[in-house]
Amino acid sequence: MKCRAMLNDSMSQSILVSGESGAGKTETTKLIMRYLTYVGGRAVLDDRSVEQQVLESNPLLEAFGNAKTVRNDNSSRFGKFVEIQFDKSGRISGAAIRTYLLERSRVVQITDPERNFHCFYQLCASGKDAELYKLGHASTFHYLNQSKTYELEGINNEDEYWKTKRAMDIVGISRSDQDAIFRTLAAILHLGNIEFSPGKDSDSSKIKDSTSNFHLQMTATLLMCDPDLLVSSLCTRSIHTNEGIIIKELDCAAAAANRDALSKTIYARLFDWLVENINKSIGQDVDSKAQIGVLDIYGFESFKHNSFEQFCINFANEKLQQHFNEHVFKMEQEEYKSEKINWSYIEFIDNQDMLDLIEKKPIGIIALLDEACMFPKSTHATFASKMFRNLSSHPRLEKTKFSETDFTISHYAGKVTYQTDSFLEKNRDYIVAEHCNLLSSSRCSLVSGLFSSLPEESLRSSYKFSSVASRFKQQLQALMETLSSTEPHYVRCVKPNSVNRPQLFENQSVLHQLRCGGVLEAVRISLAGYPTRRTYAEFVDRFGVLVPELMFGSHDERALTEAVLEKMKLDNFQLGRNKVFLRAGQIAILDVRRAEVLDNAARRIQSCFRTFAARKEFVKTKKASISLQAYCRGCFARKMYKIRRETAAAIILQKYARRLLLQRNYHEACSAALLIQSCIRGFIARRYFSAIREQKAALVIQSFWRKRKVAMLFQHYKQATIAIQCAWRQKLARRELRKLRMTANEAGALREAKNKLEKKLDDLTLRLTLERRMRAAGEETKLVEISKRDKIIETLSAECAAAKLSARSEHDKNLILQRQLDDSLREISMLRSNKILKAEEENENSNLKNIVESLSEKNSLLENELSTARKNSDDTMEKLKDVEGKCTRLQQNLDKLQEKLTNLENENHVLRQKAFSITPKPLPEKFANSTGLTNSEQKRTFETPPPTKYPSPIQHSTGSRRARLPVERHE
Numbered sequence: 020m021k022c023r024a025m026l027n028d029s030m031s032q033s034i035l036v037s038g039e040s041g042a043g044k045t046e047t048t049k050l051i052m053r054y055l056t057y058v059g060g061r062a063v064l065d066d067r068s069v070e071q072q073v074l075e076s077n078p079l080l081e082a083f084g085n086a087k088t089v090r091n092d093n094s095s096r097f098g099k100f101v102e103i104q105f106d107k108s109g110r111i112s113g114a115a116i117r118t119y120l121l122e123r124s125r126v127v128q129i130t131d132p133e134r135n136f137h138c139f140y141q142l143c144a145s146g147k148d149a150e151l152y153k154l155g156h157a158s159t160f161h162y163l164n165q166s167k168t169y170e171l172e173g174i175n176n177e178d179e180y181w182k183t184k185r186a187m188d189i190v191g192i193s194r195s196d197q198d199a200i201f202r203t204l205a206a207i208l209h210l211g212n213i214e215f216s217p218g219k220d221s222d223s224s225k226i227k228d229s230t231s232n233f234h235l236q237m238t239a240t241l242l243m244c245d246p247d248l249l250v251s252s253l254c255t256r257s258i259h260t261n262e263g264i265i266i267k268e269l270d271c272a273a274a275a276a277n278r279d280a281l282s283k284t285i286y287a288r289l290f291d292w293l294v295e296n297i298n299k300s301i302g303q304d305v306d307s308k309a310q311i312g313v314l315d316i317y318g319f320e321s322f323k324h325n326s327f328e329q330f331c332i333n334f335a336n337e338k339l340q341q342h343f344n345e346h347v348f349k350m351e352q353e354e355y356k357s358e359k360i361n362w363s364y365i366e367f368i369d370n371q372d373m374l375d376l377i378e379k380k381p382i383g384i385i386a387l388l389d390e391a392c393m394f395p396k397s398t399h400a401t402f403a404s405k406m407f408r409n410l411s412s413h414p415r416l417e418k419t420k421f422s423e424t425d426f427t428i429s430h431y432a433g434k435v436t437y438q439t440d441s442f443l444e445k446n447r448d449y450i451v452a453e454h455c456n457l458l459s460s461s462r463c464s465l466v467s468g469l470f471s472s473l474p475e476e477s478l479r480s481s482y483k484f485s486s487v488a489s490r491f492k493q494q495l496q497a498l499m500e501t502l503s504s505t506e507p508h509y510v511r512c513v514k515p516n517s518v519n520r521p522q523l524f525e526n527q528s529v530l531h532q533l534r535c536g537g538v539l540e541a542v543r544i545s546l547a548g549y550p551t552r553r554t555y556a557e558f559v560d561r562f563g564v565l566v567p568e569l570m571f572g573s574h575d576e577r578a579l580t581e582a583v584l585e586k587m588k589l590d591n592f593q594l595g596r597n598k599v600f601l602r603a604g605q606i607a608i609l610d611v612r613r614a615e616v617l618d619n620a621a622r623r624i625q626s627c628f629r630t631f632a633a634r635k636e637f638v639k640t641k642k643a644s645i646s647l648q649a650y651c652r653g654c655f656a657r658k659m660y661k662i663r664r665e666t667a668a669a670i671i672l673q674k675y676a677r678r679l680l681l682q683r684n685y686h687e688a689c690s691a692a693l694l695i696q697s698c699i700r701g702f703i704a705r706r707y708f709s710a711i712r713e714q715k716a717a718l719v720i721q722s723f724w725r726k727r728k729v730a731m732l733f734q735h736y737k738q739a740t741i742a743i744q745c746a747w748r749q750k751l752a753r754r755e756l757r758k759l760r761m762t763a764n765e766a767g768a769l770r771e772a773k774n775k776l777e778k779k780l781d782d783l784t785l786r787l788t789l790e791r792r793m794r795a796a797g798e799e800t801k802l803v804e805i806s807k808r809d810k811i812i813e814t815l816s817a818e819c820a821a822a823k824l825s826a827r828s829e830h831d832k833n834l835i836l837q838r839q840l841d842d843s844l845r846e847i848s849m850l851r852s853n854k855i856l857k858a859e860e861e862n863e864n865s866n867l868k869n870i871v872e873s874l875s876e877k878n879s880l881l882e883n884e885l886s887t888a889r890k891n892s893d894d895t896m897e898k899l900k901d902v903e904g905k906c907t908r909l910q911q912n913l914d915k916l917q918e919k920l921t922n923l924e925n926e927n928h929v930l931r932q933k934a935f936s937i938t939p940k941p942l943p944e945k946f947a948n949s950t951g952l953t954n955s956e957q958k959r960t961f962e963t964p965p966p967t968k969y970p971s972p973i974q975h976s977t978g979s980r981r982a983r984l985p986v987e988r989h990e
């Protein structure tokens with residue numbers, strides 16, 4: 020809005036931010052500056068742009084000029100007027116920062132829970148940099164540990180340190196200068212730690228101890244000056260007299276005050292240097308069309324203990340209030356009066372008397388203070404008494420009950436009681452020549468530069484007095500003049516509560532602030548008054564466009580103004596002698612309407628121009644497009660032709676390829692079909708073959724099954740037959756048994772023959788024994804009748820051979836007899852049995868045939884009868900078992916008989932052996948040859964009896980019978 024006003028009216032604007040301490044002036048100022056830099060910023064922003072430098076100057080100045088107070092953690096301890104310069108196009112082209120009255124006493128003196136300037140705490144928490152300057156925790160420094168508050172809630176000192184350094188970078192302070200700045204700050208801290216003890220004389224002083232000496236050395240090192248010169252400048256004072264320079268020793272208290280004065284001076288100068296450099300870096304635009312100034316000055320302060328600083332601060336606020344009153348009430352109403360418009364006067368609290376009390380010469384408070392300061396023997400008490408004496412009648416000044424030196428002033432914002440203790444001292448701003456000499460001799464260009472501008476004459480005297488209050492008054496006056504040349508806009512900050520909590524409003528306090536600041540009256544005057552006024556010429560010039568039809572005929576600006584307002588259907592405006600007075604909001608309506616008219620006109624012009632340009636462009640484009648189209652069509656046709664050719668070629672290629680593919684596919688399909696057909700045929704043939712096989716197998720199975728069925732039937736019949744046979748054979752067996760018994764009886768005859776033979780054998784045995792006896796006898800005469808022996812042997816051999824022959828013939832005869840006997844027996848038995856069997860079998864066969872026939876007929880009956888037959892067969896089996904048992908017994912008997920027979924045969928055999936063993940010696944060769952046998956044959960003939968080739972017919976018959984019986988039984 021201010022920007023718009025500035026651009027519209029080509030008039031510099033100023034924004035006055037006022038309010039109590041902690042009400043939010045600094046924050047509001049920052050927001051305003053951010054807005055202005057945004058609106059007036061360039062398109063491409065870099066870190067070092069003017070806007071950025073203007074913005075970054077805030078944290079930098081806050082670090083060096085803000086401190087924690089009882090009312091505000093970030094209280095501005097200096098006043099600031101930022102003048103942002105704009106070029107014709109409304110872009111920021113430069114900026115200037117003006118500062119007012121830094122609270123320098125804070126450097127050396129603070130009260131709990133306040134803090135010194137932020138930069139000291141930031142430096143102490145800077146880590147490596149702090150180590151570089153031999154700085155410890157803030158609590159180790161006298162200037163900082165007077166209050167026990169070192170940290171701020173939600174703020175990290177180290178982070179803030181780096182922010183400050185970054186701001187320095189952006190603002191354009193070189194690294195070496197940054198180093199020098201922080202070195203100077205560290206020097207101030209070390210300087211504060213220098214303590215003094217009484218010197219040789221009572222009114223002299225010296226550095227107290229080694230710690231103080233260390234700090235002194237550090238101070239000298241950091242300030243890059245001579246330590247001895249530092250000591251002398253702290254502990255002595257040179258006084259210029261007509262006779263020459265007199266060196267005066269300072270006592271401990273004076274030395275400490277001197278030290279603090281040095282610290283304050285260095286800090287104040289450093290702060291000024293900083294502001295100066297920021298201004299240099301940002302740059303001023305001398306050709307700027309207009310400026311917007313933003314004033315952020317310390318707010319009204321009322322503490323328990325109020326000193327010179329509070330007095331100055333509240334004086335500044337009174338000045339601003341006066342400016343506010345002037346513009347909002349006085350000038351406004353005076354203008355209404357001079358313009359002769361209907362207006363009923365609005366009362367307001369004018370603080371002009373207050374300003375008179377403070378600044379009026381020759382008996383204002385500041386004047387009296389300066390006067391007191393000029394007299395060395397003056398004290399705050401003399402100052403206070405003189406003030407009360409001269410100004411006792413003033414309604415705004417009061418004397419306090421309990422103190423002769425304190426005074427109370429009724430400010431617009433309330434009563435404040437000031438303690439005059441340090442008024443004189445703080446009002447005196449002088450440069451000590453020793454300090455100046457010391458610091459100007461520094462090897463650090465920044466430090467020496469701080470004191471280079473000291474006037475020559477001041478060096479000649481020990482100190483030159485300069486009133487702080489007067490200078491501040493002058494600065495404020497200059498500020499007011501600056502503000503008067505601009506159109507002021509007021510921002511009233513209201514502190515909602517004293518506990519820094521959001522959304523908490525202490526109603527009484529808020530109302531008090533609004534009332535004291537004249538806000539209520541301002542609102543009233545805004546409602547009833549005419550905040551906007553324009554001369555008729557200005558108005559017609561600006562809003563004549565709203566009535567173009569009247570503009571060419573009439574030259575009466577007042578009539579034109581009235582016509583415009585009537586056309587816009589506005590009322591409640593007033594037409595003065597030279598100006599038109601508008602109600603709040605009316606100018607905005609006019610502006611909106613004017614903007615619409617201008618917009619429409621601009622749009623029309625733009626449309627005409629655009630039409631012209633577009634037509635021109637169109638013709639050009641048409642020509643270009645036709646040639647382009649021709650070219651494109653040619654290209655397109657060529658492309659199409661090429662595409663078609665390629666397409667045709669591709670189709671041919673595709674055709675061949677497809678034919679090839681189809682042929683291949685066809686062949687593949689044919690071979691596949693053949694394969695499938697062959698497979699299918701094979702499959703069918705195999706299936707047919709397997710069906711045939713199955714059929715055949717089924718036939719085989721059927722035949723086997725039928726065969727089995729028939730076989731089972733046959734088996735059944737066979738079993739039945741066997742059972743019947745068994746029964747029949749049992750019967751036959753009984754008969755045979757009987758026959759065997761008979762045969763056994765016949766064996767008796769054989770035994771007799773056998774016995775005969777045995778008798779013969781016995782005879783032979785006897786003869787053998789005789790022979791042996793004879794041989795034994797012959798042996799006795801062997802030696803005598805050796806010659807006869809051979810003859811006897813020969814005769815014996817001959818006899819033996821004869822016996823042998825006879826035995827053999829006997830044996831042969833026996834064998835023949837035996838065979839004949841056997842054959843005859845066999846034939847007899849065979850004939851008998853055959854005969855019987857034949858007859859029986861014939862009968863049985865006939866019976867069986869009949870039975871089989873009847874069986875087939877009575878198959879069903881047989882099955883029933885089978886069980887009975889089985890039972891019968893069981894019975895038969897039992898009977899058979901009995902028969903068997905009997906057979907077994909018979910067999911045993913037969914066996915016994917057989918054994919006996921065998922024994923007999925063995926005996927017979929033994930006898931025969933014995934008979935043969937009568938001639939143990941082999942026959943002489945001549946006998947052997949005569950017989951035609953070899954020796955071995957002879958031996959074998961003699962040794963091995965001839966096998967019995969005719970086994971006992973009983974044995975054979977019984978054996979065969981026994982072998983057959985179990986088989987038949989199984990069957």
Ligand SMILES: Nc1ncnc2c1ncn2[C@@H]1O[C@H](COP(=O)(O)OP(=O)(O)OP(=O)(O)O)[C@@H](O)[C@H]1O
Binds near residue numbers: 041046091093095
């Ligand atoms: N708009 C705001 N939003 C939130 N907090 C705010 C705002 N304005 C101010 N504050 C808070 O109030 C505190 C004081 O604000 P600021 O420093 O701007 O006061 P001031 O009026 O400038 O005081 P002083 O006169 O002592 O410098 C800030 O630190 C902040 O915490």
